[in-house]
Amino acid sequence: MPLFPTALDDAALERGTVLAPRFGADGLIAAILQHAETNEVLMIGWMNDEALRATLDTGYVHFFSRKRRELWKKGETSGQLQAVREIRVDCDQDAVLAKVIPGGDGGVCHVGFRSCFYRVIEDGALAERPQ
């Protein structure tokens, strides 16, 4: 049985009150994490229906790991648990935006920066400049 319903039409999809996420052919939707206090965009990950369900039910961000092909509670090993303050869906319900408070060292990135977007593209090259 599907974990979420399907929207009947564009009006329901865009203006309705029913959460009807449109998972892609790979079963995933994009999930953007934004720091709830600083508004920094922290990372993007991928959720299947089970990961979205677990995120909504527990209040902590869960992803689907495309590499390991399994449900992944963000921070379970690193300590960087992501407590959800608010979660939003976009107009065509194929992406979510989670406003979070990162646990552990306060970041999300395995490289050691607070945000995964620590590099700016300038004149075609990359420069490390944390937000």
Add this chain to the structure above:
Amino acid sequence: MPLFPTALDDAALERGTVLAPRFGADGLIAAILQHAETNEVLMIGWMNDEALRATLDTGYVHFFSRKRRELWKKGETSGQLQAVREIRVDCDQDAVLAKVIPGGDGGVCHVGFRSCFYRVIEDGALAERPQ
């Protein structure tokens, strides 16, 4: 000839100065638009190599339309051109974050809200609450 090089290893990918975006099997990477002044997350779109190149070269956001299968200069018909103030890449170079100033009516969303993320998920249902 590819428009961008490929990173030789993880060190180059994560800490190098060479922009070496990792397009997916479908040739696309996710591109998040964030308002450069309010920090609102506005939308997520998809770029192929040509769209990223055009964005970097022109200073205006270009996407690849998955529906129409073509390069799409955001705002070309709606007037909602997105002027890039800064563009970032994430640790594994498979997503970009563009900080933008929206033109036209100041928004990005075809439904009429400034941001596509105008609905909050609350107790499993959706409520319209623009950021």
